[in-house]
Amino acid sequence: MTEMWAMELGAVGGPLRLVARAIPDPGPGELLIKVIACGVCRTDLHIVDGEVTAQLPIIPGHEIVGIVAAIGEGVTGFLPGDRVGVPWLGHSCGRCDYCRSGRENLCDMPGFTGCTRDGGYATHAVADAHFCFRIPDLYSDEEAAPLLCAGLIGWRSLRAAGEGRCLGLYGFGAAAHIIAQIAIWQGREVYAFTKADDREGQDFARSLGCAWAGSSDEPAPVELDAAILFAPVGALVPVALRAIRKGGRVICAGIHMSDIPAFPYADLWGERTIASVANLTRDDGTSFFEVAQEARVRTVTTTFRLADANIALERLRAGALVGAAVLLPGEPGNYQRQE
Template sequence: MRAAVVPSVNGKWEVKEWQTPKAGPNQVVIKIHASGLCYTDVHITHGMIPVQFPHVLGHEPVGEIVEVGPGVTTRKVGDRVGVGWVQRGCGRCEWCLRGKKELCQNAISTGIGLQGSHAEYMLAYADATMLIPDALSYEQAAPIFCAGYTVWSGLRLADPKPHERVAVVGIGGLGHLALQYAKAAGFETIAVTKSKDKEKMIRELGADEVVESGAALLAAGGADVLLGTSNSWASTEEAAQGIRPDGRVVVMGASNEPFRFNMGMMLSRVRILGSSQNGPEYLYEALDFVAKKKVKVVTETYKLEDIGKAYDRVADGKVRFRAVITMD
């Protein structure tokens, strides 16, 4: 099969022949129809998350099952499926026993422990696959398996109440979906962005207000929930100046920067929440919003052969708003 292979840390992605996977026990082989690019692909290429190179990245996979391995009973050839980030826990630690495999320290993840989806075929554990609603196209579904799943999980973790205000900082692949999910769930929604040139588009996505900074957010009434989707924690920290008492700041962008808590936050009982993909019920809901056309992914599509171009645009932060490889 053809696959986008990263040869080494900081290596240049090359589309080349790669071994076609075979389904082992409890596994399926998916013929990939669409695969989204995430900024985490850039982090992995730069060695921030260790993988065994050469490696095929990609953790927003969707396609159809073309082979089922021994022991698979709930999936069949022809099923339209996608796969989230964490596929399998060790099954034996406290968090696996509690049914929270996403917290397992020895979890096997898509595009990390297993080869990823920037390829014609991908191997996955059958239990990690999620059926895709019939009404949903592959191109719209793919980015939900990381970006959509992540931001909806974060909003659910913050547990917003009726009448609360939700702000989103970082209007990119994750942020443009976070705005739409918050709006679709019925909350007054505010975008925090330096890109005033994007204001018209951001309002069309569902933002009731667009502000440039945490101070401007505060002046506009503040937010009870701040969804930090930016890979710059400094931006999230700055926007958190606009958080209201009893507010929650959800940090979702990957970074190694420190995140500073301050006295004002302590006195106003602000909570900082780390969040990623918090369990399949949120993936189910995230997909359902898109199938019902309440949320729409804004995509740039590329052929597998052009993935290098897509990668450069992701790395440079130029994509509006999610780059997706389509195989059809």
Template sequence: MTENTASEIKIPTEMAAWEIIKNGPIADPAAPIRFVKRPVPTPGPGEVLVKVIVCGICRTDLHVIEGDLPIHRQNLIPGHQIIGKVVKEGPGASRFAIGDRIGVPWLRHTCGVCKYCRSGRENLCEKSVYTGWDADGGYAEYTTVPEGYAYRIPHQFDSQAAAPLLCAGIIGYRALKRAQIPAGGSLGIYGFGNSAHLTAQLAIAQGTQVHVFTRGEDAKKFALSLGAASAQGDLDPSPVPLDSAIIFAPVGDLIPAALTAVAPGGTVVSAGVHMSDIHELNYEKHLFHEKSVTSVESNTRRDGEEFLTLASRLDIHPTIHRYALKDALKALIRVSKGDAAGACVLQISQED
């Protein structure tokens, strides 16, 4: 059965999707997610229904699936780097036309009235809601999004290239802003996965010298191929004093290592939504000399608009590894190993 919109777009009543059935290691033989049939969702007031073209796979998806983040919803469909086509409008929705290609990101809704929202820091809103954590995401053929939180996608990006920009790219951009790197300065990047390889491109394009610290041998080669000045082990000493460092790997023990590597007055940014405990932090060794440690919590919509404009201007493109929707588990296992050398993307439908 299908129903027709005013524009004669046929929408099925059921869709294929992955849902989380328990929390546990993604590589466990009894997988924590399963491939199912679900009803196609109905867009609520101010929302649009999106036919998903592609959905990027993010390490945050692993944190949600494996239980590093608290459970917000049972039988959740993960995924929050979504590119798709608007096929139906909910009551009051008017920002997009039927057939428009849009991006559905991690940040899904904020209250709009708290002190954080009113001061341009909506990413800190205590009532914020997230795609693929609080609401069903993009490991599915259809999803919904409040139209005010979706992005128009620059025409020069095909959907596969655009998907990782919606979280990996935007979060990396916010981390770069918080790193406060001086013009022509040096940046250490710890971990070199999806977000890091986009952040490195952006930093290098802006004249920053990038040094990469990662365990994966393929990741080291990949970093050098993108223009990094050096690539070494994650706990190796830096070849130069760093002005700033960004930590993408969810490993708390990298904080002291990065603080040791940055020069006096340097800044260390933790860019992940989850990180393991920090076991050792010595004031004299790690924090003295006016060194700073900060973090990134989600992003604002302004961050997203700024980054997409900058990425299109500087021609920032991810390296893509494509998987069919039915192979999402394989892609997640690859991401969990931490040496994917780029971004994994689920191809869910064809652009038309």
């Protein structure tokens, strides 16, 4: 088999097209991966919509779970047949001040899976071995896919939020449903904020053990120690600021967010802070998978065929998913060329 299939974004606005390509050879330091599952992330929507600039044409997808099919020169630590995961941060230079200080998430010359490097909406993908993680046996391929971004970025956001007991999560989708489980396992109280009409999402949050779930239009029922914004809505920043106590933190977890409106300085005063989370580090991956296993985190997913990637993206855009969407590419031989 020398041919792979992929859903390719050729122009901003989409839609993605099913295309055939030659299976690439892994270069030095790279792995060729047969993709078994790939999560569908809101960042993929930002790329389709042009809110995050990608190198087009591009194969989206950065929550990849697959099997190592071939190994490039100089790779150590992986063998053909190993199961691996590939996250959003797909490469760093290794030379800048950020990389040398363990902050490769801020690298001056990064590569991003499914954005500047072809991703996992495909039957095969090539990845930098330094940014591949082993997947715990606890998780099936489908369950593991959302952990590669929703889980990892959520984990970095949770650590940035500090150790406060009362935590607010704004936007209860793929990332929040994972991180809520960890926070509750840590002994925290979690308060979930959704769109006003998202009763299903609120019920889902309560089913996972959240102390409260309601609309982001409602005031928090208690004073929060910290809040994490997974919804890419800038107007929620001042809302969250008003919900946290003095010294509290508002963490913006997304790679893209609509503009933050002006708000009174009084809402920030009292040593409240606003911070963003950018990408991930390899340490985030190592520590997250250890904690996820200890906490027995489970993911809730809806699966789609690779050719139905556009449907999955529109379901995500409409807020019509509980948990996370996952593409299952299947075997390359199952596809046919369109004349």
